[in-house]
Amino acid sequence: MHSTTVLVAAFAAAAYATPMGSGSWGSSSTGYESATWTTTTTSSYASGTGSWGSGSGSYSSSTSASVVPNPSPSSGVVAELLTADSTVSRFKDIQKEIDAGDVNLKFDFNIAANPPPAMPGKGGQVDLANRANFPILTDLGISAAAIFFNPCGLNTPHIHPRASEFLTLATDNNLLTGFVLENGLTTEFNTTLTKFQGTVFPMGSIHFQQNLDCTPAVAIAGLNSEDPGASSIAQNFFALDSEVIDATLGFPKQIDGSNFAAFKKAIPPPLVNGIEECLIRCNISY
Template identity: 55%
Template structure:
């Protein structure tokens, strides 16, 4: 009888604990990007230590720690704020740097999230002040990078979900979604101000005569044609290469489309 009573008590206790309501957690609300982030970051440069910078950034005039939305805006970066650049058809990217997230001042880190549409291409670019590690968290990405003179070959990789690679500082690199489904990546860089230089955009900013000579056909491309190229310079996330666009039904097979958005 005693064993039966103990069994019933245990059963009742188990039943009671199993129906206990799970804790309710509200989804955190959006956080706007700080409009004067660069000015705030500039004011932190003069602080002698990391603690001094945090105190200046995160406390009020009386030295009390900020609370609520005021604290959240300075300590949380919301990558949901991103949207495609004007004219971009390949997706969007948002990079958290000291210019828009001042708490990064002197931390030596920054990060990005990018949503790449089917066939989308993050055009060839380089970061002059940072190495990069990139991880695909959705979809498939083809990537490649080229180092400085003396190591004249492209290092190509294909990344699946939760797979990553690196792009050394100063290397020209890109990411392309070769599929008809969206892809997403996250990236971390070891500088709060990594910089970005889009190779095609930068090159076509040079004088027409210099471009002609560098490309080796000074009589084939004239200044007017180069100016036309400049008017169609790519944005960060381009629509993608024609073969992928055609395979995904995003480009008519008899049309001619630049790989730039």
């Protein structure tokens, strides 16, 4: 856990001191569909002069080079690293991947360096570095994510089946967080983070993060597994057999086995436009 905490602190410091990606990124009403990216030297996100996702939907920060997509590891490399005879042997294999250009010693969390999900949410994007896309993490027991929230963006309730999470807010925002632990203690644990404050989500707990502001927010998360996994509660619950869902919900009258499929289609992919009060206050259509 100590290594995870150090990792989070380092990323939070980097988010403050190092400019992030630049270019235009779809506004909160359009998501990423029309995203284009260019570099600029006109403003600094750390100083609060850049704009990202609000109003015009553009984000600018000072940078010295174009953002390059993270390399794609060669097929089967993680399996080979997991069966290496020793740590030295594993890192010799990693060195070969680096020399071939298939692995980098750094992972770029800039949105421009990571493709959006197949079904991007309107509320933002999560960029996760795990052993699959950053093989140097293999057998190290850690991973990290950068979460980019649009104004009012909500990272919907989800669990990490193989990791606890330490999340730190890197920007000058208000971020509401909460989790429910498990059966026997269903009290919701809530807190609101401001810049450089962090909180934890225990392994397997159902948790969420909600940007309460009309400006974008960025959070950095450290997880104590190189393969933490994620399962979105609402989105995946309705993937179950409709009769099982019907019984689980107590045989509701308005939503039942005959229309669960239609109801599932209405659930947006995470991240989503968040709580109604924030959307109204920030003049975001929903």
